Amino acid sequence: MATKPHPHERIWRTVLAVPEGYVASYGQIADLAGLPGRARMVGKALGFAPDDLQVPWYRIVRSDGRIAFPAGSEYAERQKQQLLEEGVVVLKNRIKMNEFGWKPDLAELLMKLEF
């Protein structure tokens, strides 16, 4: 049944639910992970994410669709590259949320991540 893992773990598992070819915002992940108001914590958690978990950190962007890292920075470039590789269009360091924003199906979501 529903267990109650450490916040970081819940965040990782939620991010793992974001499908290839789509992106989600930090705040959206925080909400889905049951941590409303903690968008900033999502960024931190992604930084701590164990490599073996294969967390798709690059699918997380700001609510307005912009990549959180400074445009042109090493991290921003790598994130853009990862996204482009799976078909997500990135222009001017930003993604069109109306087109690539992930709108999770509630039923499937509950099934997929029982905390």
Added chain:
DNA sequence: CGACTGACGCCGA
């Protein structure tokens, strides 16, 4: 305990 710091979010200028 207060000040400062972010992979944030929202709103007004």
Added chain:
DNA sequence: CTCGGCGCCAGTC
């Protein structure tokens, strides 16, 4: 569309 300011939350000093 870009900035600036402010709220927010968990850490760190």
